[in-house]
Amino acid sequence: xxxxxxxxxxxxxxxxxxxxxxxxxxxxxxxxxxxxxxxxxxxxxxxxxxxxxxxxxxxxxxxxxxxxxxxxxxxxxxxxxxxxxxxxxxxxxxxxxxxxxxxxxxxxxxxxxxxxxxxxxxxxxxxxxxxxxxxxxxxxxxxxxxxxxxxxxxxxxxxxxxxxxxxxxxxxxxxxxxxxxxxxxxxxxxxxxxxxxxxxxxxxxxxxxxxxxxxxxxxxxxxxxxxxxxxxxxxxxxxxxxxxxxxxxxxxxxxxxxxxxxxxx
Numbered sequence: 565x566x567x568x569x570x571x572x573x574x575x576x577x578x579x580x581x582x583x584x585x586x587x588x589x590x591x592x593x594x595x596x597x598x599x600x601x602x603x604x605x606x607x608x609x610x611x612x613x614x615x616x617x618x619x620x621x622x623x624x625x626x627x628x629x630x631x632x633x634x635x636x637x638x639x640x641x642x643x644x645x646x647x648x649x650x651x652x653x654x655x656x657x658x659x660x661x662x663x664x665x666x667x668x669x670x671x672x673x674x675x676x677x678x679x680x681x682x683x684x685x686x687x688x689x690x691x692x693x694x695x696x697x698x699x700x701x702x703x704x705x706x707x708x709x710x711x712x713x714x715x716x717x718x719x720x721x722x723x724x725x726x727x728x729x730x731x732x733x734x735x736x737x738x739x740x741x742x743x744x745x746x747x748x749x750x751x752x753x754x755x756x757x758x759x760x761x762x763x764x765x766x767x768x769x770x771x772x773x774x775x776x777x778x779x780x781x782x783x784x785x786x787x788x789x790x791x792x793x794x795x796x797x798x799x800x801x802x803x804x805x806x807x808x809x810x811x812x813x814x815x816x817x818x819x820x821x822x823x824x825x826x827x828x829x
Contacts, residue, residue, distance in 0.1 A: 568678025569685075576686045585690065593694035596637040597701045601709055623794065624702075625712040628724025632794075634698035635728050638691070638735065639788045645687070645739045646760045646784075652683055653747030654756040672822050676744070684740050691732050695725075731790050731800075738787045738807055745814040748821050783810050 576582070604621045619636055623629065656679065699716075706713050715721060743760065750756040764784045772778035772785050779785050779797040789796035789803045796803070 565674040565678040565681070568675045569682045572679045572682035573686070576682065586693070589690050589694050590697050592641060593634065593637065593697040594701045596640055597633050597698040598705050600633045600637050601702050601705045601711065604709060604711065606710075621709065621711050624706065625715070626724075627715040627718050627720035628728065629706070629711065629713065630699040630702045630716045630721065631695060631725045631728040633702045634695050635731065635791045637698060638694075638732060639791045642735075642739065642784060642788065643761060643764050645736065646743050646764055647757050649683065649740050649743030650747045650750075650756040650760050651753050653679070653744050654750055654753045657747065657751040658753060673819055676748070676818075676822060680740055680744055684737055687736050687740070688733055691736060692729060695729065695732065699725075731793075734804070734807070735787050735791050738783070738790075738811065741811050741814050741818075742783060745818045748818050781806065783807070786810075 600619065601624065604619050604624050606621050619632060624633060626632070653676075703713055703716065746756050746760050750759060768778070768782045768784045772782050776797070779789070780802070786798070786803045786806050789798055790800060790807070793800045798806075
């Protein structure tokens with residue numbers, strides 16, 4: 565598996581790819597965080613709780629306000645994260661590069677696991693960097709919105725930041741597992757991304773808004789509940805248990821599909 569991890573990291577850390585990725589990550593973190601902060605309400609808005617509910621100025625003035633803004637901003641990028649993971653896994657299978665890797669390492673599960681671990685690790689490093697960019701952006705924008713940032717550098721803020729980073733890791737791993745399942749089953753980048761976008765977009769958001777159990781059972785909404793626990797319809801413990809079940813099922817189906825289907829390309 566280590567060889568698969570190293571091979572994937574070589575591709576991910578190519579200068580041109582890395583430069584473009586860092587630039588896009590910086591722009592996304594800065595712009596979306598600024599929008600979240602500027603859209604903050606003076607008091608918590610009415611209506612049912614949900615992962616997309618706007619943050620209040622009071623919430624952003626707390627010790628974890630700087631990273632809370634990023635947590636909500638990160639949930640807006642869920643579809644993009646899903647698409648990137650699907651494209652990476654599905655592309656390897658459709659282009660035949662996965663078959664070439666099997667000539668060096670016949671164990672399919674180890675090869676795929678190594679790729680996923682490398683991608684998750686790379687995405688986590690980018691996410692931590694984006695969190696730092698978002699914190700700086702929020703710190704610059706917040707005073708103009710009447711948000712007190714004096715507690716953002718306290719000890720409680722460090723604890724809040726570590727908690728938000730842990731939630732971010734769960735968010736990334738969850739989408740990676742789901743995307744790997746879609747990529748292995750479809751073995752096609754266009755079809756896989758289409759399936760992912762339809763599910764994560766119209767189905768989860770439209771159906772979830774009109775069907776209250778959807779917020780407790782749809783995987784994408786549950787992942788967003790982990791990222792935004794204060795506005796979630798379920799507790800973090802319940803969300804993590806639900807995601808653990810989904811993760812185990814997705815991993816089992818992925819392994820069976822990978823083992824039983826021929827890699828002919």
